[in-house]
Amino acid sequence: MTTHRPPAELHDHPHDHDHGHEHEHGHEHPTGFKGWLHEVFVPHSHDAADSIDDALEASGQGIRAVKISLVVLGLTAVAQLAIVAISGSVALLADTIHNFSDALTAVPLWIAFLLGRRVANDRYTHGYGRAEDLAGLFIVAMIALSAVVAGVESVRRLAEPQPLDNLGWVLAAGIIGFAGNEAVAIYRIRVGRRIGSAALVADGVHARTDGFTSLAVVLGVIGVWAGFPLADPIVGLLITAAILVLLWGTARDVGRRLLDGVDPDLTRQARHALEHLDGTSQASDVRLRWSGHRLAVQARLHLAPGTTVAAADQEAAAAEHAIRHALPAVGTVDLTMTADAPATAGQERT
Structure with missing residues (x-):
C-alpha cells in the first residue's frame, strides 16, 4: 500500500x-422565552455556521466591527462624562473611567485581526491565526475581572450602605451606558458569528457584561426611589451572577478553540x-x-x-x-x- x-x-x-449555498445547523436551540434567555446568556459562536468564505474579507469585517464598536463605546463614555460634569458625581466618574478602559480591550483583538492577515513564514509556518485565540483568552480574563469587581463592590455596599446622590443623573448615565454597550454587544456577536470568530463573540459578551453593570445602576436607582435602599447592592449581586453565566459560556467557546475543538x-x-x-x-x-x-x-x-x-x-x-x-x-x-x-x-x- x-x-x-x-x-x-x-x-x-x-x-x-x-x-451560494447555505450551511445547515446540525443542532437546535431553544425557542421562545427560553431561547431568548439562551441567546442573551450563552451567545456561542456557532463554529462559523454562517461565516463567509474569503479570509481577507472576514478579517476586514472583523476589523470594521472593532472600529465601529470603539466609536460607539467612545461616544457612550463621552455622554456619561458630560453627565458627570453636570452632576459632579464622583461615583459616576469612576464608572465612566471604567467604561473607557473596557472599550480599549478591543485593541488586542484589532491587533490580532491584523496579524492574522500576515502570511506564514519559516518561524510561524501555520500563520498567525492563533493570535485571535490569544486575544479571546485575554477578553475572557477581562470578563472574569468584571465579575470579581462587581461582586466585591456589591458586597461592600451591602455591608456598608452608602446613599446615592443625584439619582436622576445616575439613572440617565446608567441608561446611556446600558444602551451603548448592548448595541455594541449585539453587533460584535453578530459579526463574530458571521466570520467565525470566537474572540469577537467573546468581546461582544464583554460589552454585554458592561451593559449589565449599567443596568444594575438603573435598577438600583429605581429601588431607592421605591423606598428600598438596599436594592442597589442586591441587584449588583444578581448582575454578578449573570456575568458569571456569561463567563462560563465564553470561556468554554474560547477554550475549545485553544484545544483545537470543533x-x-x-x-x-x-x-x-x-x-x-x-x-x-x-x-x-x-x-x-x-x-x-x-x-x-x-x-x-x-x-x-x-x-x-x-x-x-x-x-x-x-x-x-x-x-x-x-x-x-x-x-x-x-x-x-x-x-x-x-x-x-x-x-x-x-
Whole structure:
C-alpha cells in the first residue's frame, strides 16, 4: 500500500467557485422565552455556521466591527462624562473611567485581526491565526475581572450602605451606558458569528457584561426611589451572577478553540462530503481545527486499487472542492490519497 499525496498546489488552491449555498445547523436551540434567555446568556459562536468564505474579507469585517464598536463605546463614555460634569458625581466618574478602559480591550483583538492577515513564514509556518485565540483568552480574563469587581463592590455596599446622590443623573448615565454597550454587544456577536470568530463573540459578551453593570445602576436607582435602599447592592449581586453565566459560556467557546475543538457536526459534514466522491471508497483520519476564524482540514482518502497518479490528482481536486462547498470558512485543505493494492498483487501501485 502506497500513500500518494497530491501536489502542493492542490492543498491550498483557492478554487474560485461561487459558494451560494447555505450551511445547515446540525443542532437546535431553544425557542421562545427560553431561547431568548439562551441567546442573551450563552451567545456561542456557532463554529462559523454562517461565516463567509474569503479570509481577507472576514478579517476586514472583523476589523470594521472593532472600529465601529470603539466609536460607539467612545461616544457612550463621552455622554456619561458630560453627565458627570453636570452632576459632579464622583461615583459616576469612576464608572465612566471604567467604561473607557473596557472599550480599549478591543485593541488586542484589532491587533490580532491584523496579524492574522500576515502570511506564514519559516518561524510561524501555520500563520498567525492563533493570535485571535490569544486575544479571546485575554477578553475572557477581562470578563472574569468584571465579575470579581462587581461582586466585591456589591458586597461592600451591602455591608456598608452608602446613599446615592443625584439619582436622576445616575439613572440617565446608567441608561446611556446600558444602551451603548448592548448595541455594541449585539453587533460584535453578530459579526463574530458571521466570520467565525470566537474572540469577537467573546468581546461582544464583554460589552454585554458592561451593559449589565449599567443596568444594575438603573435598577438600583429605581429601588431607592421605591423606598428600598438596599436594592442597589442586591441587584449588583444578581448582575454578578449573570456575568458569571456569561463567563462560563465564553470561556468554554474560547477554550475549545485553544484545544483545537470543533463542532462535531462540521466533522461529520466533512466526512460525508469526502465519502460521497465517485472515486473514494472511504475517508479516514478526518481532522479539523480552527486557526483564528479559518478552518484547517486534514484527511486520508482511500481510493480504488489501481488508481493512477493522474486520477488521484483529479480526485484530490474534487475532494477539496467538496470540502469547501460543504464547510464554511475553510482555509487550508491537506489530503493524503491512498490506493490499496489487491491482496494477490506483489507490487505497489499509486
